[in-house]
Amino acid sequence: MLGSTILKHRQHVGLQKLSALAGITHSSLGPNKKYKFVQDDTGGQSALVCSCFRILENLELTCAVGQLVYETIQVHQKVYHTGSGSLLFFAGVWSRAALECLQRGISVAHIISAMSEGMDICLDVCRKCSVSAVGLGVEQSESRTATSHASGLQLSKKPIVEASQASCHLQGTTKVCYKTLNAIGQRKIKLSRHFCKVKSENVSTELQPHQPKLPDIAPLAEGLSHGYVDAMNLVVEASRIQSQNNQKDISCSTFDITKVVTCVLPGLPEDQACVLPGCVVLLSSEQASVAHHLTEQHLKVALINGDLSETYRHLGFNRPAGIQCVSDQSDLSNSSKEQEWMEKVVAILLNLKVKLILVSGLVGEKVIQCCCKHHILVVGKVKASVLKAFTNATGAIPVSYTTQLSKHCVGTGVKVVIWRDLSSHDRKPLTTVNISTGVNHELVTVILTSCVQGKLQVLEDQFWACAYRLHHVLKDKVFLPGGGVTELLCVHHLQKHAEHHVKHNGKKNGDSVQQTKAGTAANPYRDVVLHLMADGLIDYIATVIVNTGKLSKVKAWTAVSQQLQDYNESLDITTKFSQLFLEGDQEDFLIPSLMKTSEAPAIKIYDNLSVKQEAWRKALDLVFLVLQTDAEVITGIDQKTDGAQENLMVL
Known part of the structure; x- marks a missing residue:
């Protein structure tokens, strides 16, 4: 294998920097995000931040990996306004997984191949465990398959604000048909310094013959608030005003974020925040x-x-992105x-x-x-x-x-x-x-107020995060069960595929070459890589639990491992992670327990399908780009070496 002996003596500095830089996201995950002050040692100025994106924005990133990370986060934040912390966290844990593989002598090609397969498994799990937002408020009826026993979730009907009574309360039954797992190896990896937006794979829905049912915004907003209850209340109010003013579409199932603006007012208490038409x-x-x-x-x-x-002077109709308007007072002299x-x-x-x-x-x-x-x-x-x-x-x-x-x-x-x-x-x-x-007039202005002027940017970011979560759910028409349920399902399926690979290779005819759906030879290190990817997902869940202040890191890992063990040992085939519920109130975030009765529990936390999928994709592509760049720097490219082209991926 190309460079397998050299890698043991030289360090992949890029992966190490990526892992270290991802450490800043740990306190930015979960509903209880911590405020930080980023101070400039030279000028003495400081900024109050509460998100991964704002932390990176205020840091002086001089290394190439830092610039690459910031560009990736910036592109994701511009489109989704949420999920940047998860993106960087997974880039960190999966870069550590790649480093572990390199230390075990696994080639770059085998790492990329197995991790790509693991990502396909996770994306397929997201599609299968997604719940239709159509006909929200009624117990959903979903198709069951041999590989995934997806069941309906009874969603919370508690309105997030009193004004949500004007929302549409429609009933209906929806049948969600899921796509089958794509053939392993068919995922196209785009590696570039500028990560282009990838069109998310939508879940196909098959509606009943009668009139399609529209989702109720109130329970969606409640589950998507992720701890920002006040900000989400403003989002729901903005959606209600838009629905009242929009006579063309009186349904409450749309939320046009392009017609929402924010106005920050320093000096006023935060409880004076409001929403106004115009x-x-x-x-x-x-x-x-x-x-x-x-x-x-x-x-x-x-x-x-x-x-x-x-x-x-006009710059043309195709204005370059990222241009900022800067005024020069010297040019405004009297003339x-x-x-x-x-x-x-x-x-x-x-x-x-x-x-x-x-x-x-x-x-x-x-x-x-x-x-x-x-x-x-x-x-x-x-x-x-x-x-x-x-x-x-x-x-x-x-x-x-x-x-x-x-x-x-x-x-x-x-x-x-x-x-x-x-x-x-x-x-x-x-x-x-x-x-x-x-x-x-469909324009709506959200007034954000605070006596602490440095907090206004944080409040504005929180509002837009909630607004885009609701917007993408209404656009995708599906959502994921939150509270770590989706991640637990991904861990289970990754471990299941890894164990199946080990059992297959342990047969008497194990020397025969295993073939995947795409017809390519099996990766001999597939089980190791998939287990390491699953550990990264477990680390994410445990970190969010720790941030709630309820458990330590060790106890959080133990709780997650116990959930996986209970699921694997369960004799009830209908028991599944999609039926996990949260013990206690919403502050007891991410402490799930298996369902003990046949009645589906109320799930209070939801995630965006498209946002989660895109964050995971960008995180893995970021790891691949740094991984291969490190490998080329360390080993070089010798065209005469046998197998050199097989171990490199064309960027």
Whole structure:
């Protein structure tokens, strides 16, 4: 095997760094996340963080592995806004598993092959144990197969907020048909420094002939809160307001996160957080005076897609990702060219009778002052989704430059209402206004407040995590039993496949080559690798239990091992991990017990199917990329060596 002898004497530094970097996630798992201060030794500044993504964002990662990890987490966070801690944790435990395999003399090719098969097993378990969200609130009826005895779960009907009474309470029975396990070795591994989004494999659902039943948001939200009850209450309220304002789709089964914005207000207690229809923004004292003048009037609005400045130039319709708007005060000096441009802009706005301008980019201070003199309100850094919502509601057409404005581009029917004056809560005078169209406006603003200004970012992250969990469940129309149930099932199936491999090789004709479904030769180290992957899943469950403060790490491992042993020794074939329930209240997170009666228990914690699958995929791809890069650095690539190409994976 290529490099098997060399690897025993040289260390895989990349895998070690990946494992060490994953250690920062341990306190970020589970419902009881711990706050941390990240301090800059040079400047003395500090940041309050409570998630894996924010920790990495505030660290100075100089090594290549650190940059690779941050890019991976950044891409995942941008799409899902949750699951980053699990992603990095599994990248750490599976990198340790790969190191253990290397120390035992297992080649890189065999490690990648066996771990890929293990990932296929875990993804298949996720598909099989997923529960349909259609007809939520009624005992589900699911198909049973010889390999997986999936049963229905009676879900909690307890509403998370009183306002959820307006949600749809529909009944129905759903039959979920699961896909069979893909042939081993058919999983296509994409290794790249930039992890592209992989389309999740959806669970096919077969509905009864009658009208499809829509899920009830309240029990879904309760199970997806993961300890963020207050944040999820705001999400449910935002969904309720959207459903009321959206006359095209009065169902409560949709939650459009693109039409939700957040507004953080320092100085107010956290219990004053609320949800309002419309777009709430913070204004300076000059802008506030203009807003007072325009209040309750029907205004004409102009939408600018870009910066509102004389020096701005459009970057093209395919704008590169990751570009941040940065202003240079030196470029805003008094000049005749800039003054002429501002006079021209004001003349156009006055001619079109525009009183409100929403800008997606930056707005110069002098431009704001010039517009305020003519009672024109300018709001900068507006999200693109907000511009789109105002486009649909007012008929306005976004333009890149003010010189492109015409009467056909201007929208009508916008109102500006003073919501709250926060001058007494901050040193700087600050006013919040609500900009809306009044009728059928789907935009919703979530007001987040805190007396601790450093905590506002944490509260905003928690809200978006809950919002995206609910969004993806409603989009996938399925969810996973949480509280470690899915991970326990994966551990059981990994161990089962590993033991089957050992028994097969122990037969008299064990020297015969075993064939997989894909027709390739069996991996002789398959059982070892699968057991190590299962240990990583057990370590994840045990770590979350430890973070609850209920058990130590040793006792947590013992509890999980006992669950697996009880399941394996059970004579009742209908007993399964999908029937685990949580003892005590929700704070006793992840302390499961086997069901003792035939009645299905209430499961209080749910996970996202697509988020969990994608986090696991990215974690393993990250391990593979670092593993092979380390191997190439240590051993080199000798084209003349026999079997060199067989032990390398093309990136």
